[in-house]
Amino acid sequence: MNVKRKIAVVITARPSYSRVKTVLTAIQNHPELELQLIVAASALLDRYGSAVNYIVNDGFEIAAKVFNVLEGENLTAAAKTTGIGILELSTVFDNLKPDIVVTVADRFETMATAISASYMNIPLAHIQGGEVTGNIDEKVRHSITKLADYHFVASENAKQRVIQLGENPEMVFNTGCPSIDIASQVNNKTNLDFNPYERYGGVGSQPNLKKGYLVVMQHPVTNEYKDSRKHIEATLTAIQKINKPTLWFWPNVDAGADGTSSGIRSFREKYELENVHFFKNMKGDDFLTLLNHSLCLIGNSSVGIRECAYLGVPTVNIGSRQNRRDRGKNVIDVSYNEDDIVNAVEIILKENKREKSTVYGGGNAGEKIAKLLSSLPLKFHKTITY
Numbered sequence: 001m002n003v004k005r006k007i008a009v010v011i012t013a014r015p016s017y018s019r020v021k022t023v024l025t026a027i028q029n030h031p032e033l034e035l036q037l038i039v040a041a042s043a044l045l046d047r048y049g050s051a052v053n054y055i056v057n058d059g060f061e062i063a064a065k066v067f068n069v070l071e072g073e074n075l076t077a078a079a080k081t082t083g084i085g086i087l088e089l090s091t092v093f094d095n096l097k098p099d100i101v102v103t104v105a106d107r108f109e110t111m112a113t114a115i116s117a118s119y120m121n122i123p124l125a126h127i128q129g130g131e132v133t134g135n136i137d138e139k140v141r142h143s144i145t146k147l148a149d150y151h152f153v154a155s156e157n158a159k160q161r162v163i164q165l166g167e168n169p170e171m172v173f174n175t176g177c178p179s180i181d182i183a184s185q186v187n188n189k190t191n192l193d194f195n196p197y198e199r200y201g202g203v204g205s206q207p208n209l210k211k212g213y214l215v216v217m218q219h220p221v222t223n224e225y226k227d228s229r230k231h232i233e234a235t236l237t238a239i240q241k242i243n244k245p246t247l248w249f250w251p252n253v254d255a256g257a258d259g260t261s262s263g264i265r266s267f268r269e270k271y272e273l274e275n276v277h278f279f280k281n282m283k284g285d286d287f288l289t290l291l292n293h294s295l296c297l298i299g300n301s302s303v304g305i306r307e308c309a310y311l312g313v314p315t316v317n318i319g320s321r322q323n324r325r326d327r328g329k330n331v332i333d334v335s336y337n338e339d340d341i342v343n344a345v346e347i348i349l350k351e352n353k354r355e356k357s358t359v360y361g362g363g364n365a366g367e368k369i370a371k372l373l374s375s376l377p378l379k380f381h382k383t384i385t386y
Contacts (some may be wrong), residue, residue, distance in 0.1 A: 004034040007373055008063070010089065010099035012041040012109035015303075018284025020127060022181035022354035022366030029309040032374045035075045036096050040066035040085060041109040046280075054283050078108045078222070081381055085112025093120055093189050099378060100125055103148075106133075108142035108222075114145070114147040121380045125150040125373065127329040128177065130158030130165075132324040137222070149379055153332050154306070154360045155326050162290040168382070176361015183283050183292075183307040184363030194286060194292045196247065204268070207245035214239070214345070215291055216248040218299035220260045221321045228259035231336045235298065235318065236267045238341035239276060246276045247290065296348045298341065304331065310363075316344040328357030 001163035005323035007027050011017050017058045039062050043051045068084040070077045076156045089112055093101065101117035103110045117124045126148035132138055144163055145151065152161045162172045178185065197206045209211065218235055220228035239246050251260045264278070282290070288307055291297060296314040298306045300322060309328030317333050318341065332347065334340040 002032060004032055005099045005374060006036055006096065007100050007102060008036040008038055008093065008096055009041050009049065009061075009102040009104075010040060010110070010113040011104070012085075012113070013043050014051050014281055015106050015301075016104045016107070017043060017055060018287070019177075019179045020102075021058070021101070021178070021284055021364075023127070023178045023369050024366075026366040026370035027373065028060070030370045030374055031190075033370060035060070036063040038062065038064045038066065038089070038092055038096075040089065041069050041081065045069060051281070054281075062095060064269060066092060068109075070348065073224070082112050083106055085109055086115050089113055090114040090120065093117065093122060094362055098122060100150075100373060102127065103144060104128065104374075106131070106137040106144070108140055110144060111140050114144040118147045118380070123150070123378050123380045124148045125152060125369075127152045127369070128154050128158075130160075130162035130172075131155075132161070132327070133320075133322055139314070149382075150372070150376055151288075152365075152372065154365075155325055171376075173368070173372060176363070176365040176371070177306055178365040178369065179284075179303075179307055180310050180358075180361045181363050181366050183288050183310045186289045186292055187311060188286055189292065190288055192289060193352045194289075196279070196282070196286070196290060197277065199286070200279055200282055201262070204248075204277040204291050205274050206277055207275045209245055211245075212295045213245035213247060213295060214242070214248060214298060215234075215294045216298045217301040217303065218260070218318065219251045219301065219321065221300070221319060227336075229263040231319065232260045232263040234269060234336045234338045235341060236264065236273075237269060238338040239298070239347075240273065241338065241342050242345055243275055244295070247275055247294075248278045249282070249287075250278065250280045288340050296344045296345060306360045309357040309359055310361075312349040312356035316341060316348070316351070328359055329355040330357070 024290050027033045038185045066088045068088050070080045100123045102125045103113040126144050129145040129151050130153045151162050151172040159172050159174045163169050291313050292311050298316045305322050305325050308315045315331045317331050319336050333345045334344050
């Protein structure tokens with residue numbers, strides 16, 4: 001009887017779950033793997049759209065929960081949250097004794113996963129390394145790359161960048177992005193097949209979506225966190241000027257999130273936003289279905305760069321958060337300026353083009369990653385290549 005490899009996947013934020021859902025499914029279905037799902041940090045907080053209910057409803061068993069978010073939404077709180085995460089995750093790993101730990105992307109909480117696994121001599125796999133953005137996320141991402149033993153990257157440029165960082169080319173795999181797997185599943189839906197207000201509640205008016213709608217998702221930028229309120233006010237003013245039905249999603253828990261959130265609340269109190277509805281969270285496939293049938297996405301979320309490229313959804317990308325990331329032809333980059341945002345949306349609405357790209361893969365990343373996790377040699381030391 002073969003002993004299954006125990007794969008501990010740590011989900012630390014709302015977007016991370018939908019980003020690796022197909023990986024979790026593939027691990028769970030693989031005959032030689034045992035999934036140990038750990039949910040931590042803001043993924044547990046209702047304030048930021050807790051992902052736990054979606055995880056359980058999708059049939060995944062949670063092996064451990066780690067409550068480590070320190071309130072404050074500033075740089076000190078982020079650093080201390082990471083420190084608490086190291087303490088708590090070390091205990092979890094000691095109890096679960098995984099064969100491999102998997103960490104996702106570049107959020108500050110993921111650093112705790114990487115440090116804990118590395119210091120405990122547990123092989124570490126990193127999904128979505130090698131990308132560049134020009135802010136604190138890039139530092140975190142590249143730091144995790146140097147701590148990781150296996151690299152499952154989302155694009156060819158990312159693969160080459162990880163190798164240039166000195167990693168063993170034999171341990172770097174362009175699997176594509178697992179979030180594209182879900183995008184490929186919703187790509188064939190011919191219409192919006194659910195009522196988002198009935199299914200997800202939210203607050204604000206409930207504009208008629210039948211003649212087209214916009215989607216907004218804008219997060220604070222960690223190294224510009226003091227300007228987060230000013231940034232969100234520019235977008236709010238632009239949306240008010242455009243005056244089309246708009247579905248707006250709440251920001252991530254990052255330094256500056258309090259400025260973003262208070263900016264939204266203040267604006268709503270001051271002005272009547274007749275065409276805007278606000279949501280905290282939404283299941284990944286429903287969110288992508290909603291996006292796929294929208295007129296465009298506005299904001300600075302990586303979903304505009306990744307999934308929207310695959311789906312061909314036009315994206316107005318605001319500011320520096322996604323600097324230098326690989327792009328499809330669906331993106332218009334603008335500054336934090338209301339007129340620039342309005343002009344970009346007007347161009348998109350006038351041209352009405354959908355240009356698709358497979359720069360982040362074709363929709364089978366989850367299966368590829370599970371297969372690699374089952375077959376790669378277990379190692380927690382580096383082969384020097386530089």
